[in-house]
Structures are given as structure tokens and as C-alpha cells.
Amino acid sequence: MSMSHKKKLKLIITGCNGLIGSILSENLKNKYEILGIDLKQSTKIPSVSINTASNKDMEKIFEGYDVVIDLAAHASTNTPWEKVYANNIQSTYNVIKSASESGIKRVIFASSNHVTGMYENDYPYKNIVSGNYPKESKIPYITTKMPNRPDSPYGIGKSTGESIGKYFSEKFNTSIICIRIGTVNLENKPVDSEGTTGIRSFATLLTHNDLIQLIEKSINASSDLKYEIFYGVSNNKWRFWDIKDSETKIGYIPNDNAEKWR
Numbered sequence: 001m002s003m004s005h006k007k008k009l010k011l012i013i014t015g016c017n018g019l020i021g022s023i024l025s026e027n028l029k030n031k032y033e034i035l036g037i038d039l040k041q042s043t044k045i046p047s048v049s050i051n052t053a054s055n056k057d058m059e060k061i062f063e064g065y066d067v068v069i070d071l072a073a074h075a076s077t078n079t080p081w082e083k084v085y086a087n088n089i090q091s092t093y094n095v096i097k098s099a100s101e102s103g104i105k106r107v108i109f110a111s112s113n114h115v116t117g118m119y120e121n122d123y124p125y126k127n128i129v130s131g132n133y134p135k136e137s138k139i140p141y142i143t144t145k146m147p148n149r150p151d152s153p154y155g156i157g158k159s160t161g162e163s164i165g166k167y168f169s170e171k172f173n174t175s176i177i178c179i180r181i182g183t184v185n186l187e188n189k190p191v192d193s194e195g196t197t198g199i200r201s202f203a204t205l206l207t208h209n210d211l212i213q214l215i216e217k218s219i220n221a222s223s224d225l226k227y228e229i230f231y232g233v234s235n236n237k238w239r240f241w242d243i244k245d246s247e248t249k250i251g252y253i254p255n256d257n258a259e260k261w262r
């Protein structure tokens with residue numbers, strides 16, 4: 001099976017009205033045939049209004065599409081457990097299950113760096129996120145092989161989402177790529193987005209261009225990839241997540257470095 005046809009690939013984007021959904025649909029709509037899904041219909045791309053947390057059978061809508069990009073969630077890291085449970089986890093389960101049952105070849109799941117956020121309590125990450133940069137030039141990267149250490153109910157939800165993906169990839173052979181997205185913001189540069197100093201985003205920024213590259217390479221990656229987890233981060237000087245695996249497996253080579261806004 002090859003993912004590169006002459007015909008335009010057909011994509012579903014859940015959460016299409018949000019920040020990342022808008023960036024992706026705006027930049028991919030000429031190259032791919034896109035159907036958006038969100039609570040309200042999109043004014044910018046063809047879409048349907050569906051609550052993905054309560055709709056258990058989206059197979060009929062997914063049928064005939066190639067790839068689902070699953071973004072629908074309460075995206076704030078402060079989302080309380082009740083909403084993570086009732087909205088985010090339910091939605092991820094329904095979307096991945098429906099994708100598997102409708103013969104979708106690949107789901108790209110918007111996971112989060114908050115699946116491993118507790119490492120940021122430890123040296124040297126705690127120093128880097130507060131701007132007290134360590135002296136050593138080489139710091140050990142946090143990799144996707146290391147144990148999950150969610151830092152919030154939101155992080156627990158994303159960790160659970162990765163497990164849901166693992167189950168459906170092994171049970172039904174659906175290809176699942178989980179992207180642990182770093183910091184994507186409207187300003188597209190390191191800024192105060194979480195009410196703190198914003199200094200953390202010099203390490204965690206994922207620019208719009210690098211995001212688009214990573215998603216496109218995930219869409220078009222070999223069908224041999226059955227289950228992958230990649231960190232989504234730009235080539236920041238103070239990056240502390242390992243991205244060697246996405247370079248090797250899908251050729252992701254980020255172009256931006258947050259340092260240029262210092």
C-alpha cells in the first residue's frame with residue numbers, strides 16, 4: 001500500500017476550527033481534499049458539525065478518506081479531570097475506533113508534551129524552562145522510550161489517548177502516529193501564553209512551518225509505520241526532547257530556532 005497517489009489524498013481534521021486546525025486547513029487545503037469536523041461548522045473549509053465525544057459512529061462519514069488528523073479536545077493544560085474524561089478521552093476513543101472500523105489507513109493523534117511534563121521538575125529541564133540555562137552544552141534529551149510522567153489531568157488524557165491508539169494499531173492494524181506537540185501559538189514565536197514568563201517556549205516552541213512539515217510528513221510516511229510517537233518541536237537551541245526518531249523515520253528536519261526571537 002502506498003500513501004502517495006496521483007489523486008489528492010482525502011483528510012479528515014477533527015477540531016478544525018481551533019488554532020492548529022486552522023493553520024493546517026489553511027495550508028493543506030489546496031493539496032488535499034479536506035473535510036473538517038468541529039462542534040460548529042467551519043466558515044473556511046467543507047465541514048460537518050459533530051460532537052466527537054458523544055458520536056460513537058462516525059464510520060459513515062470517515063468512509064473513503066485516507067487519513068484522520070485528530071485534534072478535537074479541550075486544549076488547555078488546566079482542563080479539569082471531569083472534562084478531560086468526558087470530552088477528551090471519549091472523543092479520542094470514538095475517533096480512533098471509527099477510523100479503524102471505516103478502513104482509514106492512518107490516524108495522526110494530537111498528543112502533548114504534557115505526557116512527560118513531570119520531567120520538568122528535574123535538573124536540567126527545570127532550569128531550562130525557567131531560563132536558568134545550565135553550563136553544559138549537551139543536555140540529555142527526554143525520549144519517547146522513557147516512562148510517561150503526565151503533569152496534569154490533561155496530560156493523563158493524552159497519555160490515555162496514546163494507549164487507545166496503541167490498542168487499535170495492534171488489534172486492527174490501523175497506523176497511528178502520535179505527535180507530542182510542544183508550544184504552538186497564534187503569535188508563532190516565544191511569548192507569554194500560559195500566564196507565566198513565556199521563557200519555557202524558547203525550549204518548547206513548534207513554529208507553524210515546522211508543524212505543517214511534521215504533519216505532512218506524517219500523512220505521507222510509509223505504511224510500514226504502524227505505531228509511532230514523535231515530539232513536535234522546532235530546532236530550538238534549548239530543546240530538550242529527542243527528535244532523532246522522526247528524522248530517521250519520516251525525514252522531519254525542523255527549520256526554525258526560537259533563539260532568533262531572543
Ligand SMILES: NC(=O)c1ccc[n+]([C@@H]2O[C@H](COP(=O)([O-])OP(=O)(O)OC[C@H]3O[C@@H](n4cnc5c(N)ncnc54)[C@H](O)[C@@H]3O)[C@@H](O)[C@H]2O)c1
Binds near residue numbers: 037051052054074110
Ligand atoms: N496549541 C498547542 O500548543 C498544543 C500543544 C499540545 C497539544 N495540543 C493539542 O492539539 C489539539 C489542537 O489544539 P489547538 O491549540 O488547536 O486547540 P483549540 O482549542 O484552538 O482547538 C480545539 C478544537 O477542538 C474542538 N473540539 C473540542 N471538543 C470537541 C468535541 N467534543 N467535538 C468536536 N470538536 C471539539 C473545539 O471546538 C476547537 O475548535 C488539541 O488536541 C490539543 O490538546 C495543542
